[in-house]
Amino acid sequence: MAKEMDMSITSDGQFDHLKRICNEAGIKLTHQRLEIFKEMVAAKDHPSAEAIHRRLQKKLPTIALDTVYRTLTTFDELGILRKLRLTGERTLFDANLDRHHHFFCTRCKKIEDVYWPEFDNSSLPEGIGSIGKIRARHLELHGLCKKCLAEGNE
Ligand SMILES: [Zn+2]
Ligand SMILES: [Zn+2]
Structure with missing residues (x-):
């Protein structure tokens, strides 16, 4: 859907x-x-x-x-x-249905919404049609959040 x-x-x-x-x-x-x-x-x-x-x-x-x-x-x-x-x-579960992606802090597990209209509107890779039809795209960004970076827990 x-x-x-x-x-x-x-x-x-x-x-x-x-x-x-x-x-x-x-x-x-x-x-x-x-x-x-x-x-x-x-x-x-x-x-x-x-x-x-x-x-x-x-x-x-x-x-x-x-x-x-x-x-x-x-x-x-x-x-x-x-x-x-x-x-x-x-x-x-996420009640925010605005088109967005997620930043995931690998240390504290915090999740933040990320808006990236340029990505949303970018053209899909060539040849994607041979794999299937894309209906949605969702990026999962992994890293350390600001707080964890400040704590120097890298
Ligand atoms: Zn964190
Ligand atoms: Zn979200």
Whole structure:
């Protein structure tokens, strides 16, 4: 489903957007699903299902981790958020659908969004058609973050 296009949504329209998509897909927007979505929108990091599950404990003490994981996966399939599979990391989720890439600190595991429109708009390598049709591109940049560099832990 990851078409190569800008799927950004304004924060005002986020809930309408969610409702509309769930409606179209014939998925009931339950209270639990809505809370999971809200938690993802509020998350400024790239949380794992476990992290979202922890954050929901206060509001939804009985929610199962499996429910959180399955809901996040459904949201990914519907294009509501993005499932990230960064090398060597657990599955993470990202509610930021603006076209972007990820910087990954190999020391502290911090993940930062990276915007690179020149890359997004650059032409694909010649001969890519013999491999297949590209629908999305995602760069994973690895290195040390500023903080880790300052600590001189190289
Ligand atoms: Zn770091
Ligand atoms: Zn991101």
